[in-house]
Amino acid sequence: MTTATGFNAIVGQQHPIRLLKTFIRNGTLPHALLFTGDDGVGKKMTATAFAMACNCLTLKSALRHSPHLDVIDACGDCTPCRKIAGNYHPDIIRVAPLSSVIKIAQIRTLLQILTLKPNETDRRVVILSEAQTMNSEAGNALLKALEEPPDRTLLVLTARQTSDLLPTVVSRCRHIRFFPLRAEDIKRLLTAAGGIEPESVETVASLCGGSYTRARTLIDSRWLSRRDWIIRAMGSHTANNGKPEIRTWLALSEMLVKKKDLIEESLEIITMWLRDMLVVRCDPQHVLNQDRLETLSAAAKHVSQAQLLEQINAVDHALTALRSNTNVRLTLDAMVLRMAGAYGLGNN
Template identity: 65%
Template sequence: MTTAIGFDAIVGQHHPITLLKTLIRNGTLPHALLFTGDDGVGKQTTAMAFAMACNCRTLKSALASPVKPNAIDACGECAPCKKIIGGHHPDIIQIAPMPSVIKIDQIRALLENLALKPNEADKRVVIISNAQCMNPESGNALLKVLEEPPDRTLIVLTARQTSDLLPTIVSRCRHIHFSPLDAADIEQVLIQVDQVEAQSARTVAGLCGGSIARARKWVDPKWIKRREWIIEALSHVLATGPTHIEPWMALSEILARRKDLVEESLEIITMWLRDLLVARHAPAHVLNKDRLDTLSKTAQTVTPVQLLAYIDAVDHARESLKSNTNLRLTLDAMVLTMSGVTA
C-alpha cells in the first residue's frame, strides 16, 4: 500500500493478492467481488491495482503465454495504467458515501452509465467504497446490476464485514477477506515510505490495530502528545481514587474543549482501559507496549469489574455522540458513571 501502482505495492495481504492474480491468469473473473476488512488494510488500494491489472496492455500481451501468478501485475506505464493512476480513466467508476450515505441517486446514475458500452476499457471496473453505507433503497437498486451484470464490467465492493450488507448482495459476490496488517509491516512502511522516526513508528504500529491508514493518522506528533496527556490524566484520576468526582469532571471539561478531537480521545481512552484489563494477565498482548510500566502500576488500582464498567460508559458516550447529543452533557454523564455516580 505504499503507492497506487500495482499489486506489488500492497503490504501484508498475500492471500487476497494471490487469489486475484490467479483469477486474472485463469480468465475466471467473477462479475462482482466483495472485499471485507477493517478500514485502512488495503481494500481500496487493491481494488485500484486490480482495475489496472484488468486493463493493462502489457499484462494482456504477457497473458497470451503461460505466466506464473507472481508475475501478474500492471506495468504502470501503458496508456490505460497511466489514466487509472491519474484518476481520469472513463471506464473506472468510483462511488463513495456522500458524506456518510451512498444514496439511491448515486446508484441510479451508475445504472444509466452501465447501460452504455465501456468507452475504451477491456474491463470496465466499478469500485463502490464503504458499501455498508448504502441505504436499503440504494442496496436494492444495486441488486439489479448484480443479478444481470453488463458485458465487460466488473464490480468491486468494499465493506468492513458481510453482516453490514444485504444478504442478497453478499450472495452475488465473490468474497475476499483482508486481514489486519502485522505491526512489523506497518512499522516498516512508516519508516521507509513515510520517513517516520523509528520510535514513533513502532509505538503507532502497535496501537493501530493493523490499519496503515489509522497509523498514518496517529503518527502525527499532536496525536501522540494527546495520547500521552490522556494516559497521564487517567492514571492520575485512578490514583486519586476512582470514586472522587472532581478529577473525573475536570477530565470531562478538558475533553469537551476540543469537539473535533472528542471521538479520537474516546478511542484512546478505550484502548488504554482495554490494556489495563490485559496488563495483569497477558502483558505481551497490550497495545500500548511503550507504557507497560505505567499500565502495570495503574492496573493494581482498579478492578476488572470497574474497568468493564468504564469501557461500557465510554462506548455508550461514543454511540450517543453519533446521534448529535449535547457534547458536554454526554461527557459529564460518562464520567459520572465511571465515578460510580448514577448519571
Template identity: 30%
Template sequence: MSFQSIVGQERVKQMLQTSIRTDKVSHAYIFTGPSGSGRREMAKAFAMAMYCKVLPDDACGECLDCRKVEHGNHPDLHWVKPDGASIKIEQIRELQKQFAYRSTASGLKMYVLESADRMTTQAANSLLKFLEEPASHVVAVLITDNGQALLPTIRSRAQWVPFLPMARNRMKELLLAEGQSPLLVQAAVHLAAGPEAAREMIQGNGFAEIRNLVIQLARESLSRLPSALLLSQQKLTKGELSDKIGLWLDMLILWLKDMVQLGTGHQQELVFSDQLDWMAREALSRPPVHWITCLEQAVETQKRLRFNANPQLTLEHILIQLKGV
C-alpha cells in the same frame, strides 16, 4: 499502484491475479473488511491489472491505461462514492447510463462503489437489476466495512472477498523500519487494520497529543478528580480537540486494557509501556474488577456517543468511574 506494491492480503492478491491470468474474472465482487485493511488500494490495483497492456496479471504502472487508472481518468472505469451520507439512486442511474455506451478499445467496463453499504434502498434495488443482468464485459467491485449490511440478493450475485486486519507484529515491524515513533506505533497498530491506516493515524494532527491527554486525565482522575473534570472540558468537550473525542476513548480503552493486565499480574505487550511505574502502582491499588468495569463503561460510552449522547456528561461519568467514587 500494483498488487506487488500492496503489503499484506496475500490470499486476496493471489485469488484476483489467478482470476485475471486464467480469464475467470467474476462479474461482481464484494470487498469487505475493516477500514484501513487495503480494500480501496486493492480495488485500484485490480482495475490497473485488468486494463494493463503489458503484464498478464498485474499493473506495470507505465502503460497509458495504467496511468489513466492511476490518475482517475480512465474512460471505462467509474468510481462512485457516497453523495453526502449515502449513495443515491441518481448515482446508480447515471452509472447505468454510462454503461449503455460501448467501451473503448479495452473492451471492458468496470465500476467501484465505495461504502456500498451506504446505498439508499432505492439505489440498492436499482443496482440489483444491474447485477441480475450482467453484461459480458462489466466488472463491479463493492467496497464495504460490513458486507452483511448489503441486500442478501446483492450478496448472492457477487463473489465475497474478505479483508483481514494485518497482524500487529507485522505492522509494527514495517512502521518501526520507517522510523516512526515506537510509542505511537504501539498504540496505532491496536487501532488500525493495516499499515497505511496506522501511518496516517500516527502522522495525523493530534494523535500524540491525544495519547498524552489519556495519560494526563487518567492520572488526574485517580488523584485529583476535580482537576481532571476541568481539564477534560477545556481540552476535549469545549477545546481544540473536541473532534478527537472518539480517538481519545479508543486510546483510553487501550490504557484500561493495560490496567487490567497489570492488575492481574501481566505485562505483555503493554501499549503504555513508558508509564509502567505509576500504572502498576495504581493497578494494584484497586481490585481487577474495578478496571474491568471501567473498561466496560468506556466501551458503552463509545456506543452512547454514537447515538448523540452529551459528550461532556458521558466523559465526566467515565472519569468519575476511574476514580471509583
C-alpha cells in the same frame, strides 16, 4: 498507501492478491467481486491494481504463455496502465459515497453508463467503494447490474463486512476477505512514508488495529500527545494510595469538555487504557499501549478487575449518552463520578 499501484505495491494482502492473479491467469474472472475488510487495509488500492492488471497490454501478451503467479502484474507503463494510475481511463468507473451515502441517483447514472459499450477497453471495471453506505433503494437498483452483467464489465464492491449489505447483493458477488495488516507491515509503510519519529511508528503500529488509514490519522491528528495527557490525568487519581480524589476526577471532566469535537476520541483513549490495565495482568504481550507498559503495570496494582470493569461501563454509558445529544458537561461529570465511585467496590 504508496504512489505505485500494481499488485506488487500492496502490503500484507497476499491471499486476496493470489486469488485475483489466479482469476486473471485462468481467464475465470467473476463478473462481480466483493472485497470486505476494515478501512485502510488496501481494498481500494487492490481494486485499482486489479483494474490495471485486467487491462494491461504487456500482461495481456504475457498471459499467452501461462506465466507463474508471482509475475502476474500490470506493467505500469503501457497506455491503459498509465491512464488507470492517473485516474483518467474512461472505462474505469469509480462510485463512492457523497456526504457519507451512495445515493440512488448515483446508481441510476451508473446503470445508464453501463448500457453503453466500453469506450476503449476489453474490460471495463466499476469500483464501487464503501458499498455499505448504499441504502436499500440504491442496493436494489444495483442488483440489476449484478443479475444481468453488462457486456465486458467487471464490478468490484468494497465494504467493511458482508452483514452491512443486502444479502441479495452479497450472494451475487465473489466474496474476498481482506484482513487487518500486521504491525510489522504498518511499520514498514509508515517508515517508507518518511517524516515520522521511530518511537511514534512503533506506538501507532500497535494501536491502529491493522489499518494504515487509522495509523495515519493517529499521527496527523496529534492523537499521541492527547493520549499522553489523558494517561497523566488518569494516573493522578491513583496517587493517593488508590483512593479517589473527586476533585481530580472532575478536573478530568473539565479538560475533556474543552475539546468538544474530540470528546468521543478521548473517551475511546480512556477505554483503551482501562482495557490495557485489565490485560496487562495476565497477557502483557497483547497490551495495545505497548510503549507505556511500565506505567500500566504500576497503575494496575492499585485497581481491581471489578473496579476497572465498572469504569469501562461508565465510559461506555457516557459515549452512548453523548451520541443522543445529552448535555456534554453533565454527562462527563456523571461519568467521572461513577468512575471514582468504582473504588467503593472493594479492592480484590
